[in-house]
Amino acid sequence: MKKLLVLPGDGIGPEIVAEAMKVIDHLKAAGGLELEIEQGLVGGSAYDAAGTPLPDATLEKARAADAILLGAVGGPKWEPLEIALRPEKGLLGLRSGLGLFANLRPAILYPQLAEASSLKPEVVAGLDIMIVRELTGGIYFGQPRGVRELDNGEREGFNTLVYAESEIRRIARVAFDIAAKRAGRVCSVDKANVLECTELWREVVTAEAASRPDIELSHMYVDNAAMQLVRAPKQFDVIVTTNMFGDILSDEAAMLTGSIGMLPSASLNEQGQGMYEPIHGSAPDIAGQNIANPLATILSVAMMLRFSLDRSDLADTIEAAVGRVLDQGLRTADIMQDGKRRVGTAEMGDAVVAALN
Missing domain, CATH: 3.40.718.10 (Isopropylmalate Dehydrogenase)
Structure with a gap:
């Protein structure tokens, strides 16, 4: 049982x-x-x-x-x-x-709640996105972290963004498996143009997709993804991303539906x-x-x-x-x-x- x-x-x-x-x-x-x-x-x-x-x-x-x-x-x-x-x-x-x-x-x-969205009904009608957020790594768990005092007496806060290849690979596989039961499209969201950690993220996700011909993989920088979720949310099927980016984007996507409730x-x-x-x-x-x-x-x-x-x-x-x-x-x-x-x-x-x- x-x-x-x-x-x-x-x-x-x-x-x-x-x-x-x-x-x-x-x-x-x-x-x-x-x-x-x-x-x-x-x-x-x-x-x-x-x-x-x-x-x-x-x-x-x-x-x-x-x-x-x-x-x-x-x-x-x-x-x-x-x-x-x-x-x-x-x-x-x-x-x-x-x-x-x-x-x-x-x-x-839900079609019954289309009028409750802050966007026009025609923009969000039929919305069905799955965001796959990596949850146990990234900047929320990375070490070292804390607040320290510098030699000049000023305080400095610091956190560390860390991802191992294995962590990226397994979350990508989850996203691909879910997409295979949906429309077969995955958008991987990162900030590879600025953050080396997410440059590795993009490389590993791309390599993992090579063995999944059933999946159409695309990549998007997180700032553009945030804009596109509001501009044309129905372009997305499955989004896979890091812990922090997923935290933010999933709440944004939630409000497209009219209520986080x-x-x-x-x-x-x-x-x-x-x-x-x-x-x-x-x-x-x-x-x-x-x-x-x-x-x-x-x-x-x-x-x-x-x-x-x-x-x-x-x-x-x-x-x-x-x-x-x-x-x-x-x-x-x-x-x-x-x-x-x-x-x-x-x-x-x-x-x-x-x-x-």
Whole structure:
């Protein structure tokens, strides 16, 4: 039996995870989903309970699980803590501790929400991009790093951008494999005209593509890619890029869809184990008010079923149910439109479960 670790986290995390669990419980009862479920602490809630954002017990449970469902971490309550104790370190610790090197960030525009995008509907209608972000290397993890005092007394901050060939090769392979099931096009994004590290990135990705005649590979500098995502986003199929560039571009792509409350994500390791979470963060300003959008978390469950639990059939069922709920005109505050019916977090979760029937 497959094992799932549920980490509600902070802010709106517990609320949106509760709605996702309604979907999982329904599928267990009606869809034949066999799943052993455990809960754990991570982030600020873990710090409050155990004095660390990633308790050893949570990491141990995560390593034993086939998949992890995460709500969100962070909030102003914990910002005064030193960096090593902040909630986000729990998330980074899970990524590095499990070797979750491949972050999949889809940017899909549901046709019912075309008017919610900040771009003209004809520019974004039918948008379906997959951004593959390298997640455990690059400038976020590179050493040396820190803040030092120079001989003249001035302070200097420094971080190091580092990628080994093997790290580049494996993320390229993930992107190529995903593209092979889509339109077969990969755009590798770098800054090879300025950064030697990403010059190597381009060389390795190009070499890896030589053995994949089924893939059409192109390259783009990150500044141009940011512009093209706004100018003509539908030119992209799969984008593969570094940790930092992927962090920025995936959030930009998310806003093309009208709301980050609609978008799931997956982070995978080489064994297919994955952590699944909405991209929107903990939103502490609306926590506890029953107004958060749970659809990104519910769609993260669909990704989990597809990539880690070998139940693509149930993933398709969830995605279709979300489409039916949107067809019914139900909207949370972040995607509200004229003529639609505003619902809260719990009512939206209930509506998805009803649509599964």
